[in-house]
Amino acid sequence: MTRRSILARAPRLLAVAVLAVPLAVATRAAAQGHAAAPAADTAKKSLYSRLGGYDAIAAVTDDFIGRLATDAELGKFFAGHSTDSLNRIRQLVVDQLCFATGGPCKYIGRDMKATHQGLGITKANWDAAVKHLVASLDKFAVPAAEKGELLAIASTLEKDIVDAAAAKK
Ligand code: HEM
Numbered sequence: 760m761t762r763r764s765i766l767a768r769a770p771r772l773l774a775v776a777v778l779a780v781p782l783a784v785a786t787r788a789a790a791q792g793h794a795a796a797p798a799a800d801t802a803k804k805s806l807y808s809r810l811g812g813y814d815a816i817a818a819v820t821d822d823f824i825g826r827l828a829t830d831a832e833l834g835k836f837f838a839g840h841s842t843d844s845l846n847r848i849r850q851l852v853v854d855q856l857c858f859a860t861g862g863p864c865k866y867i868g869r870d871m872k873a874t875h876q877g878l879g880i881t882k883a884n885w886d887a888a889v890k891h892l893v894a895s896l897d898k899f900a901v902p903a904a905e906k907g908e909l910l911a912i913a914s915t916l917e918k919d920i921v922d923a924a925a926a927k928k
Pocket residue numbers: 827833836837847848851852855867868869870874875878880884885888913916920
């Protein structure tokens with residue numbers, strides 16, 4: 760029920776409340792009003808939609824991977840990959856972010872632990888990568904709320920991406 764229709768019904772509910780069983784009706788009206796307002800007012804679009812959909816996520820991913828691959832310290836992790844392999848990684852990251860933000864994609868890559876195990880990614884490497892992600896999100900002027908939500912999703916991956924043995928280096 761929309762706020763408008765609640766307001767439209769309000770006089771009738773008030774009349775019933777006065778004439779019949781005030782407490783019960785008033786309570787129900789209050790409950791209806793309370794239940795209806797969030798549904799009408801705060802129904803949120805998915806993070807995927809709010810970020811601008813697939814193309815926006817692909818653009819951020821391209822920028823992010825470009826920054827990782829050309830970083831003086833992090834570039835070594837991507838050295839030796841063919842262009843096709845890098846494109847494959849890129850596509851899997853796009854699909855993963857699309858899926859994780861509520862978009863219409865399936866992620867068919869490996870899990871994050873298996874993917875990154877043995878690479879020796881340190882906590883410092885992770886922090887540097889997050890800075891690059893923030894820079895990419897800022898470049899595309901992603902608003903603070905959406906930026907925060909995406910970074911929160913990324914942070915859930917840290918424990919699987921950072922090498923346990925290298926985590927404290
Ligand atoms: C938000 C953080 C990250 C996400 C979402 C992410 C996601 C992914 C995905 C989806 C893949 C491909 C999975 C597959 O092949 O099935 C991948 C591969 C890879 N990632 Fe990440 N990654 C992240 C951070 C990092 C960082 C910080 C590094 C290194 C500095 C890194 C290095 C790599 C490398 C080298 C590969 C290729 C592994 C291989 O060839 O087998 N990733 N990543």
